[in-house]
Amino acid sequence: MSSDSTPVSPTIVLLVDDQPIVGEAVRRMLAADPSIAFHFCRDPREAIETATRVRPTVILQDLVMPEIDGLDLVTEYRRTEVAREVPLIVLSSREEATTKAEAFARGANDYLVKLPDPIELLARVRHHSRGYTALLERNAAFAALESSRKHLADEIDRAAEYVRSLLDPPISGRVGVRWTFLPSSSLGGDCFGYRWIDNDRFAIFILDVCGHGVGPALLGVTALNDIRAAIADPAMGSDPAALLARINEAFPMRRHRNMYFTMWYGVVDRGAGTLTYSGAAHPPAVLFRAGRAEYERLDSDGLPIGVAPSPESTNRAVPIGEGDLLYLYSDGVFEIQQRDGTMWSMEEFLEFMAAAPATDRIGAIAAHTRAMLDADGYADDFSIVEATIGPR
Numbered sequence: 101m102s103s104d105s106t107p108v109s110p111t112i113v114l115l116v117d118d119q120p121i122v123g124e125a126v127r128r129m130l131a132a133d134p135s136i137a138f139h140f141c142r143d144p145r146e147a148i149e150t151a152t153r154v155r156p157t158v159i160l161q162d163l164v165m166p167e168i169d170g171l172d173l174v175t176e177y178r179r180t181e182v183a184r185e186v187p188l189i190v191l192s193s194r195e196e197a198t199t200k201a202e203a204f205a206r207g208a209n210d211y212l213v214k215l216p217d218p219i220e221l222l223a224r225v226r227h228h229s230r231g232y233t234a235l236l237e238r239n240a241a242f243a244a245l246e247s248s249r250k251h252l253a254d255e256i257d258r259a260a261e262y263v264r265s266l267l268d269p270p271i272s273g274r275v276g277v278r279w280t281f282l283p284s285s286s287l288g289g290d291c292f293g294y295r296w297i298d299n300d301r302f303a304i305f306i307l308d309v310c311g312h313g314v315g316p317a318l319l320g321v322t323a324l325n326d327i328r329a330a331i332a333d334p335a336m337g338s339d340p341a342a343l344l345a346r347i348n349e350a351f352p353m354r355r356h357r358n359m360y361f362t363m364w365y366g367v368v369d370r371g372a373g374t375l376t377y378s379g380a381a382h383p384p385a386v387l388f389r390a391g392r393a394e395y396e397r398l399d400s401d402g403l404p405i406g407v408a409p410s411p412e413s414t415n416r417a418v419p420i421g422e423g424d425l426l427y428l429y430s431d432g433v434f435e436i437q438q439r440d441g442t443m444w445s446m447e448e449f450l451e452f453m454a455a456a457p458a459t460d461r462i463g464a465i466a467a468h469t470r471a472m473l474d475a476d477g478y479a480d481d482f483s484i485v486e487a488t489i490g491p492r
Contacts, residue, residue, distance in 0.1 A: 110135040111229040114156035116147045116173070117191065118165040122214065126160065129218040130225065144168040152182045157229040159188045162214075163199065171199075171206055178207035185235060187228035256287045259314050266321060268293050274370055275302045276488040280462050281481070288481035289316030289361060290430045291324040297337045300371035304487055306428040307405070308382065309361040312480070319351075319359050323405075326350055327365075340365040340378035344402060344413045348380070353406040360406035364428055366398070368420060370492055375420040378413040380405050383431050383446065386453060390423025390489075393454050425458065426487040432480030433465065438472045462486055 113136055115126050123140040130136045141150040144165045151159065159177065163170030174190065177183040189210040190203045200211045210224055260283035270278040277294050289309025296302050307323055309316040330346055331337035343365055353360050364385055366377035377385065379400020387396045402413030420426075434449035449465075456464035462484050469482065 110137050111158065111225065112137045112139070112154060112156045113158050113160060113225060113229075114139045114141060114147075114151055114154055115160040116141045116144055116150075116165075117160070117162040118142055118144065119162075122162070122191075125215055126221070129215075129221050132218065133222055133226070136225065144170070144173055147173060148176060148180055148183065151177070151180075151186070155182070156186055157232045158225050159183065159186055160225075161188055161190050161208075163190060163192045163203070171202055174203060174206040174208055185232070187232050189224060189228065255314065256283075256285070259317050260287050263287075263291065263317055263321060266324060267291070268295065272490070274490045274492065275304075275368055276490055277304070277485060278462065279483070279485040280466055281483050282466070282478055284312065284432065284478045284480050284482070286312040287314065287317050288312050288430075288432060289320040289359075290432065290481035290483040291320040292428060292483060292485050293324060293328060294485075294487070295328070295331055297331060297334050297367065300369055301334075301338050302368040302370070303331050303337050303365070304368070304426070304428065304485070305363065305365040306382065306430065306483065306485060307361050307363040308430040308432075308481070308483075310359055310404075315357065316359060319356055320361065323347065323351060323361060338367050338369075338376075339415070340367060340376060341402075341413045341415045344378055344380050344405070344411050348405045348408075348411040351406045356406065360404045362400070362404050364398075364400055366426070366428075368426075368487070368489065370489075373419055373421055374417050375426070376415055376417045378402065378415050380411045380413055383429060383434075386427040386429075386450065387418065387420070388425040388427075388458065390421065390425075395450065395454055397450075420489055422489055422491055424489045425461075426489070427453070427461070427484065428487075429484040430481055432478060432482045433469065433484050435480060436469050436472050437479065444469075444472065 113130060115123055117123055127138050130138050139154045141147050145168060161170060177188060187209045189212055190208045191212055191214040192199060193214060195213050203211055209228060264281055292306040294304040305327060309320045326347060330343050336343050362380055362382035364379040364382040366375055368375050377398055380402040381404040382400045385398040387398055402411040405411060434444055434446050436444045438444055452468060453461060
């Protein structure tokens with residue numbers, strides 16, 4: 101029976117029997133319990149229609165009736181949506197093992213020789229009705245849960261699209277940037293961005309808020325806007341460690357429901373040919389030199405943003421030149437449970453990156469990780485950003 105949140109109390113009994121005297125006898129037996137609503141159907145051809153109208157919680161069904169076989173009617177109940185799961189007690193004039201077995205095979209729940217003792221009949225009716233009522237309540241609860249889950253999934257999808265709409269679009273030129281952002285089914289807190297500070301200096305960053313759901317996503321968006329505002333100040337934007345300290349001061353855990361985030365921030369100086377960077381416990385950025393498969397890890401040395409008064413980050417600098425490729429990513433790119441139950445490690449991820457074609461590393465990584473997943477998709481946001489150093 102389809103789930104229905106409509107109250108099913110009191111117990112509703114439908115007796116299908118061609119003999120009015122049996123109908124009256126059963127009515128009197130059940131009258132001892134005022135919570136039972138009794139309905140009698142004398143014509144078995146009207147049994148399904150009557151069941152549809154009264155919505156019984158128990159059906160009492162005679163087996164021997166004119167014009168229709170009681171066992172065939174049992175089968176018909178089980179083919180009908182309204183009575184498919186309603187408890188069915190077969191009433192028979194004889195205690196026959198073969199008839200009893202056939203009734204159970206066709207879907208009956210119980211078997212009584214009529215007319216049974218009133219105490220036994222009441223006990224069986226109450227027992228089956230309670231079980232059916234519990235089934236309806238469970239189905240209604242499951243339906244409500246599924247509706248809530250779908251609503252939450254829709255809200256998360258909308259939140260993911262909102263986050264995606266705020267990310268900077270791909271660019272080309274002296275520094276070209278492209279990226280892939282694949283939100284998890286529960287939405288994480290990944291955000292990233294990039295922009296020119298001035299004619300020579302280009303800022304690029306990524307952050308990952310702890311946890312999943314709309315809350316971390318909103319914190320990530322708020323941090324994204326604050327970082328962009330800080331980059332607008334050239335002195336602050338060009339000093340990664342100072343910028344991380346400023347963001348850390350703005351996002352203490354105690355003011356953000358104990359949420360914190362990791363972050364990596366770098367500044368490409370095309371005039372000086374350097375990349376200055378600093379990190380707050382974020383996975384290391386990876387730098388590939390032009391035409392080479394070897395890479396350099398650009399590690400974070402600070403604490404996550406928000407966990408301490410100071411992130412304790414320091415600036416580091418490396419040379420950078422035309423054709424070099426810089427990759428920023430979140431841990432959702434490599435912390436992936438494989439089908440054999442093992443977790444893909446960062447070392448395996450870096451090895452895969454090194455072997456992937458430089459022309460489309462992001463696509464190769466996305467395809468490879470998708471192949472690892474089951475139907476539920478990514479457990480955490482998949483975010484990876486590639487910056488190409490173009491000609492001066």
